[in-house]
Amino acid sequence: MITHDTEVLVAGLGPVGATAALSLARQGINVTAVEPLVSSAHDLRASTYHAPTLEILDDLGAADTLFSQGLKAPVYQYRDRQTGEVFSFDLGEIADRTRFPYRIQCEQHRVTSNIVDQLKQQSSATVLQGQRVLFVEQHEDHVIAYVENANAVERWRARYLVAADGASSVVRKVLGLQFPGFTYDEKFVCFSTEHPIEEAFDNLSYVNYISDPREWMVVLRVPGLWRVLVPAPLDLTDDQLVSDDYKNDVFGRMLGRDLQIVTRHRTIYRAHQRVCERFAVGHILLVGDAAHLNSPMGGFGMNSGIHDAVNASEKLVKILRHGADGAAQVALYERQRQTITRDFVQAQTIENTRLMRDGWANARAQRSEAMTRLVNDAEARRAYLLKQSMFTSLDQAAAIS
Numbered sequence: 001m002i003t004h005d006t007e008v009l010v011a012g013l014g015p016v017g018a019t020a021a022l023s024l025a026r027q028g029i030n031v032t033a034v035e036p037l038v039s040s041a042h043d044l045r046a047s048t049y050h051a052p053t054l055e056i057l058d059d060l061g062a063a064d065t066l067f068s069q070g071l072k073a074p075v076y077q078y079r080d081r082q083t084g085e086v087f088s089f090d091l092g093e094i095a096d097r098t099r100f101p102y103r104i105q106c107e108q109h110r111v112t113s114n115i116v117d118q119l120k121q122q123s124s125a126t127v128l129q130g131q132r133v134l135f136v137e138q139h140e141d142h143v144i145a146y147v148e149n150a151n152a153v154e155r156w157r158a159r160y161l162v163a164a165d166g167a168s169s170v171v172r173k174v175l176g177l178q179f180p181g182f183t184y185d186e187k188f189v190c191f192s193t194e195h196p197i198e199e200a201f202d203n204l205s206y207v208n209y210i211s212d213p214r215e216w217m218v219v220l221r222v223p224g225l226w227r228v229l230v231p232a233p234l235d236l237t238d239d240q241l242v243s244d245d246y247k248n249d250v251f252g253r254m255l256g257r258d259l260q261i262v263t264r265h266r267t268i269y270r271a272h273q274r275v276c277e278r279f280a281v282g283h284i285l286l287v288g289d290a291a292h293l294n295s296p297m298g299g300f301g302m303n304s305g306i307h308d309a310v311n312a313s314e315k316l317v318k319i320l321r322h323g324a325d326g327a328a329q330v331a332l333y334e335r336q337r338q339t340i341t342r343d344f345v346q347a348q349t350i351e352n353t354r355l356m357r358d359g360w361a362n363a364r365a366q367r368s369e370a371m372t373r374l375v376n377d378a379e380a381r382r383a384y385l386l387k388q389s390m391f392t393s394l395d396q397a398a399a400i401s
């Protein structure tokens, strides 16, 4: 069997693996990235890029698509569909903390393709698309990955392996790691449409969390489309959830009349809250969905994965270029990112999802009161904006030694 050598092998070129690989390559590390797909998956997943993630991608020279095609969303809103109350939060208030005081709304596949294009231009990077990691073996000072291409299985010997191979990570499974947590009972349905939904609302922003005891929804704008995410009724089958009848019901309730809206996508998702028991084992570091899954309420999944990616690559550069102790750096990566995943990403997305699912319905008055207090208290509002835009979690991770 042919054996190749590389310093770091990255399994998976989703947004997280692509960021890890580009960050390493830009710092002169010899990196090989393996991805089964020949181009980025065009599914409807992440669309929100928070300010720290914009800074990371801009620093890597991989934010062109975000800034040229994405939509700036300085304001996001919590709306109550029944009372009409609107609570707005303006990221312009943290302009002293970031050069990008807004979210950018852009589909993840557009941005990922741009990062992969940049990666391909790096002389220290090798990109193997149409190939997959089948198996990994840990040795004392290196990892062997078995990589399948169209004709053969070849061995790649790497000093370190970054597992960015997504929710069903083969690397995590080969390592025999547990992925404890839970899966929400109900599914979510995401519709996308070119219909000008904004005409039915007063001053709708690009990011809206709309509460309703009967049917809450998240309404997001991406270039050329509105995306509408709703919880699926438990008694409907998947066929019924993507039927015209259900689609017309959802939009009919939302817009007040049946307009026979034409949709571009109708996608069913399950949401999970899971954290892998280890984020690093020996010479393998797990990042992104391979290490943690959370509900999409708040837009933290991909963003926190990108934060894992840069943290992991910083540690690998220290080991491979500056002689830092490998075991200590890898352990520090695990402590910083696993702690933040548990204490912030999981806790906040569970809370955000609870508020959307039942908190609002059962405790609307308290919710409205709490939101009013927050909106009217400048200090609390700033702390809230820094937390929801993920600056606080990055500061907390950096403080963990």
Ligand SMILES: Cc1cc2nc3c(=O)[nH]c(=O)nc-3n(C[C@H](O)[C@H](O)[C@H](O)COP(=O)(O)OP(=O)(O)OC[C@H]3O[C@@H](n4cnc5c(N)ncnc54)[C@H](O)[C@@H]3O)c2cc1C
Binding pocket: 011, 012, 013, 014, 015, 016, 017, 034, 035, 036, 037, 044, 045, 046, 047, 048, 049, 108, 131, 132, 133, 134, 164, 165, 166, 167, 169, 170, 190, 269, 287, 288, 289, 290, 296, 298, 299, 300, 301, 302, 303, 304, 305
């Ligand atoms: C409806 C919805 C909305 C969301 N919205 C947001 C949002 O607004 N903001 C946010 O931050 N997050 C959001 N997320 C979460 C976000 O989509 C994920 O967290 C993100 O895609 C994780 O990126 P990743 O690179 O870790 O994994 P993935 O994107 O899953 O990429 C994994 C890659 O690994 C490859 N791979 C698989 N097996 C192998 C193998 N054996 N060898 C090599 N490669 C392999 C896959 O082909 C894939 O390209 C949303 C998710 C959903 C479902």
